[in-house]
Each structure stands twice: as structure tokens, then as C-alpha cells.
Amino acid sequence: MAKVAVIGEEPRVVGFGLAGALVLPADGSEAVRAAWRSLDDDVAVVVLTERAARFLREETSSWPLRVVMPP
Secondary structure, eight states: OOEEEEEEOHHHHGGGGGGTOEEEEOOSHHHHHHHHHTOOTTEEEEEEOHHHHHHTTTOOOOOSEEEEOOO
16 A cells, blocks of 8 residues: 655654654755655655755656645
């Protein structure tokens, strides 16, 4: 079964764990990139905070699907 992961600042992502998402708190650019690289193949959707999405601009892969939270 495919999973949903959430990457970004801890206060904005921690609640997603209650819905069963894989929560990867990451505050800086290196932490966000490390969280992205740690994703398993069974992750189909990644929800990103706006800040985390900026750190991943140069990632060109089309999988997993990315969704950016509104500010």
C-alpha cells in the first residue's frame, strides 16, 4: 500500500502523524534534502511546507507526487 509522507517544520507537520502519514520534521535545507533522500519506494505522495518545497526546487524527479501546503 502506498504511503503519504510530510516534510517540513515540526510545528506544521507533526499533526499529520495522527492521520497515519510518515512525518519527517526538517527545519533547514540539509535536513529537508536528507528527509527527501530517505523516502522509501512505497511513498506515493509527499506533502511539503512552503519552506521545504523551496529547498527541493532543484529536485527534478516526478515521483513521488509533491503537494505544497498553503502558507
